[in-house]
Amino acid sequence: MTDTSSFSTLTSKLPPQASPDESTSLLRKPPSVMTDTEEPWYRQWLSEIWLLTRASIPVILAYTLQNSLQTVSVLIVGRLSPEALATAAFSYMFAMATAWLVALGGTTALDTLASSSFTGSQNKHDLGILLQRGIIILSAFYAIIAVLWWFSEPIFRAMGQEEFICVESAKFLRILIPGGLGYVWFETMKKYLQAQEIHRPGTYVLLITSPLSALLNYLLIHKAGMGLYGAPLATGIAYWCSFLLLAAYATFVQGKACWGGLDLRRACAHIWPFARLALLGFIHVGTEWWAFEIVALAAGRLGTISLAAQSVIMTADQIINTIPFGLGVAASARLGNLLGAKRARDAERAAHCAAILSAILGALILTVLMSTKDVFGRIFNDDERVVELVSEVMPYVALFQIADGLNGSCGGALRGMGRQWVGALVNLISYYGGALPAGIYLAFHGWGLAGLWIGQCVALYLVGALEWVIVGSSNWEKEVKRALDRLEDGGMGAHVEDAVGEV
Template sequence: MTTSNNAGWARDEYEETTPLLERQGNTCSSTSWPEAISEFKCLLKAAATITCGYFLQQSLQIVSILIIGRVSPQDLSVAAFSYMIANTTAWLVAIGGTTAIDSLGSAVFGQGEDIARIGVLLQKYFITVSVMFIPVATLWCFCGPILVLLNVPVELAYGSQRFLRALCPFAVGYIVFEALKKFLQCQEIDTPPTVILIGTAILNAPISYLLVHVWGWGAVGGAIATGSMYWLSAILAFLYIWRIDGNQAWNGWSKECLDGLWKFSKVVLLGIVNIGAEWWAFEIITVGAAAMGEIPAAAQSTIMTTDSLLALFPFGAGVATTNHIAKLQGLGKANLARTIARMASGLAVCSGCIIMLLLLVFKREIAQIYTNDRSVIDLAVKVFPWAAAFQVSDGLQAVNAGALRAVGKVNTAATINLMAYYVIAIPLCYLLAFKVDLGLSGLWISLALSLTMAGLSEFFIVASLDWQRLAIKEER
């Protein structure tokens, strides 16, 4: 194994039979429970803070859609459809790509020998994601004819193209902020990005209203207003790092960011596939619900929106799990890392049970928040129990995928997700929903089965890891 303090270091997780952690301490020592409990409290705090941050990021789009929707139903459709495209393309590249910083950067921070390597990882991320964003930006700017070919109504297709063209320059701000946020989080600086998002979320509503309604810019004005908040968030994060904290991990741009760039790009791509497998599958299933008619489509929107909001905590817990386990692996505390992985699974089970009970008990009240239509409410109430059924498994999948990322097994998590959604869920959706005529229930039964498979598979894989043999592999 080649070891170097070179900032071009990257974990080679493509060879999963290779030990990944170079021991730096007594990894065989027994775990101190006070230390484990203290670390778990830190994990819980980080999960809550990160979840709050993702919720605030989501709120920027939600508020934008609500304000634009007051103009006309057509503008509402354009905004909602355009943000869906943004979520599954550029935002996915940004968030999926930062999983590389989560795992590799946190491990470097745990080692504590040369944390400037975190800055080099950030540079690698900017280079890699900038290249990936070029085709995405091209798609955004010329998506109208493509959407028409996919049978999207002409007005919606070209309205979305105009919206995405307006949003495109601001997407870079989203990518930069997401990277700087992870740059801070892997140094255990979790709160400042969330505070920044609180400020921009407060500003977003009045600025969106001004551009959309007072100045009369319509949907395009909403895109510019919300996009401006992305750049403002990025600028404030940069200023925080420059003037206050986090700059100790940055030594300026270096040629070393080009070392191992191809392998780092693979880590980024695997992270995108790992997260994108789920996001794309849910969008495909939503299209299937739309084919069932107006009422199933409306009920699907109700359930999907609720599930997306509830999934933010497992997602945040997964990110926090990656950061903490990678840090502990970097410190050489394999036993403590194993204990935290188990505690994270316990947290996922507890939070999943609470969410499941809330959905089962308040399913009608939740549906009534979205609509007054009795038919839509009744169908949503009928299907909500199937959404409740996989909340525990969804949590297990999120935190154990985070643990797998932390120890360099991103391709294991990505493979399981691809199989769960594209080998099991989507074919089963077609069978149950359209052939067995279970309708919308068939879609969510399929999701429940596939997520249960994914969650349990990743849980047992993490539980069976030989933590003493795991190592962080450094290379030039």
């Protein structure tokens, strides 16, 4: 029988002047998941939009800086020779389409589970177990990719690449294998902190390691005489420095409270629910990224000018895409927190506020792109034919920014709800079932590069609209129950009601 001292210990975790009942959580909730029912509805919506804005800004900046590590590396390598430039660009592209998906797609399992655990679990140290579980499972996934990289030379030949690309990219990726694991662990640690509503440290760390990466690339490539192969070594060191600095931040500044110590036995138990969500997240994010890579390969068959214009547009789009993707990550963590706190109505409002905010940001980007379409290409290339083609295609790129925003925010909402499979299915149907075949057909039947982007535009509007309808028609009370069930399936302890009842 439980004595009074244990009951006092339990109730000390609750907010002041609160007494436990059948609906009381055992963990104190962060201020952002407490409900102010006296506020008018419009103030609640505006407050939610502002909260999502503040949460997403550091996430967006962090992803922008992360992309800059590779971009700067390619620029520094490019001074060696055109072949070195092509090898580095192709290698990083292949890394993004494979291993980086483990980091950015696989860690969406933490968007779902860690954020719900932070507000819904009776033991705050469950979040530390999820961090350990994530590192173990995602490292295993990465090991599979590492084997693929090691034996990538014949794969590149099968893809029809130039012989120097086949040989040198394979060596490039082998050197990058150790550093790629640092990328995966860094992204996992970021999600651990974001689940606790700690969003800024990733940006702080990358403000240090981004210039460090540029310096290391310059020194190893040009001063140490390593040439092309100094780039993957420098980038890998920067990734590991990023992880170690972020771990140090969590240890000494903010984020340690949910750690609880190393417990590999618990971390290695109940791995299937996490692995399943990670795999579905990989497919969800990957189906969109792979579609854009297919467009890039198709553009290469349209001629040199089309390929150059496509490179300009894709480089710009990769930078712009950090905005909807970052907002989606913030929305995932926010919804997970609210579902774990059993605030179904607030979670529904947060999902719609994220969609509205993404549409607003998309409209702003659309305006900027349309107003600069005639000169945009000159930022990258002075060839009048390239500039003119970029201007011709840019309206389609600008038009899908609203849809891309909805895709990012609603996709993030689905990941926060643990429904990665829905986003993956929508992507497969929209991109591969219709838009890609139609775009490729148009491209080679008189429309050229514009035809490819018309296909992408159609796909993104299909994805954005379908995902918003799916999110909007969700039963949020059921989503709360599913969030708590996922915690139980992952060995995160009994429901709050059960625990209170035992006391």
